[in-house]
Amino acid sequence: MDLDTLISKFQKKDVAAFEQLHSMYAENILGVINNIVQNPERSEEICQDVFVKIWNNANGFNPSKGRFFTWLLNIARNAAIDELRSKSHKNWKKNLSTNYFVGNLEAHDDMDSKIDIIGLRKLLKGLKEKCTELIELLYFKGFTQKEVAEQLNIPIGTVKTRNRSCISQIRENMKI
Amino acid sequence: MDVEKYIASGILEQYVAGTLSEEENLEVQHYAIEHQEIQHEIESIEKAVLEVTRAASPGLMPKSFEALRNELNEVIPFEPNIKRKSAAWTNYLGWAASLLFALGLLWLYLENDQLKSKIEVVTEEKTSVEKQILDIRNEMTHTEDLLNQLRDQNVDVVALGGQTASPKAYAKAYWNKKAKKVFIDAQGLPEPPPGFNYQVWSLKLDPLTPTSIGLLENFVLNENKVFELENPNESQAFGITLEPEGGSESPTLEQLYTLGATGP
Structure with a gap:
């Protein structure tokens, strides 16, 4: 079954289709949420809530507005950022933009974490810090191009081209 | 358009990140439908992002969807319908x-x-x-x-018997001499034919002198058939004859129905 059919069934409240979509994307959504919330247990709860929200709002997805995964990412990020806001009222934005998690893997070596550090290292092999930071801000934290440009202190045009080159590097690493 | 250049611009990576405007999104989709390479490129970019985000996951709890399914059951089944x-x-x-x-x-x-x-x-x-x-x-x-x-004690009763004109007819006269009134009970007389009335006569014999004392008017309508008449005469007999309507000067003796003498 192709993705479009699956999504269309899910939108008609087909639980089996929803289960399949869950198995395709739940780990990714959890990864994104935990990257922001940095609390695996709480992240799992939020991830659960996100999927309930997705199910109840299935018709909120409009293919003309982008990819299904992009829609999921957006909902997950918003839920995670809401959590962050409720935990630390004043500093949430600062925390969000300065805590690099994916790009600072060494810092988590000592954690009793189930995160696939080896996998991540393999994917991010050879990527410069500026690359991993950009990936994290754009895909995990949902920053706009303008926000990324301001955060990394680079022109907007550079955000585009650097994004392209960083993703290409990851794609190369995936082939190894 | 130059597909290579379009891909190299980095717009597809932004598309997957969801940072494009609505117009730009539509443009990308339009080109993706037109050019297979663009569609493949989008899918490859998404796959790379999926890999990285998946690797960043702390790991879902086992049977994560089963827990979710329970929540779906709580939310979905027919609740709005039941409410409705x-x-x-x-x-x-x-x-x-x-x-x-x-x-x-x-x-x-x-x-x-x-x-x-x-x-x-x-x-x-x-x-x-x-x-x-x-x-x-x-x-x-x-x-x-x-x-x-x-x-009344002053009343004499006079029986009037049937005559040749109507042998079965009979009548009674109740004569109160003092009050000068006579009551004729005409129960025994046949109904007079239209255009005729019974006329009552007071008679003196020797010589025979009849004096009219009145008509039995409205004979049919009078239910008890008792008629009250004035009689100031010294009557020796009473007779009843059938006369043309309005009565006659003297009795038509051929039409004498009843006759009876008073006193002993």
Whole structure:
């Protein structure tokens, strides 16, 4: 079954289709949420809530507005950022933009974490810090191009081209 | 368009990140449909992002979807329908109640109307019965009055026998000499033919002198057939003849119906 059919069934409240979509994307959504919330247990709860929200709002997805995964990412990020806001009222934005998690893997070596550090290292092999930071801000934290440009202190045009080159590097690493 | 250059611009990576405007999104989709390479490139970019985000996951709990399924069951199954149903049910209840109420009112109205007309009928009947009672009482009073007059001690009773014109006919005269009145009981006379009246005569014999004392008017309508007439004469006999309407100067003896002499 192709993705479009699956999504269309899910939108008609087909639980089996929803289960399949869950198995395709739940780990990714959890990864994104935990990257922001940095609390695996709480992240799992939020991830659960996100999927309930997705199910109840299935018709909120409009293919003309982008990819299904992009829609999921957006909902997950918003839920995670809401959590962050409720935990630390004043500093949430600062925390969000300065805590690099994916790009600072060494810092988590000592954690009793189930995160696939080896996998991540393999994917991010050879990527410069500026690359991993950009990936994290754009895909995990949902920053706009303008926000990324301001955060990394680079022109907007550079955000585009650097994004392209960083993703290409990851794609190369995936082939190894 | 230059597909290579479009891909190299980095717009597809932004598309997957969701940072493009609505117009840019539509443009990307349009080109993706037109050019297979663009569609493949989008999918490859998404795959890379999926890999990285998946690797960043702290690991879902086992049977994560089963927990989710329970929540879906809580949220979804027919709850809105049940609510809608119960709402509809109460709506119908309201309508049914008002319909019943309206029917009740209509019934009461009709019942009341029927009772009113029954009362009217009964009132009419009552009036009619009252009138009948009044009539009967009047009649009785009249009859009593008549009877009293006939029983008066001054009354002589004269039997008038049938004559040649009508042998079966008979009548009685109750003559109160003092009151100068005579009551003719004409029960035994046949109904006079149209255009004729019975005329009552007071007779003196030697020589035979008839004096008219009156007509038995409205013979048919007089129910007890007792007629009251003035009689100032010293009568020796009474006779009744059938005369043309309005009466005659002298009796038509061929039409003498009854005759009877007074006194001993």
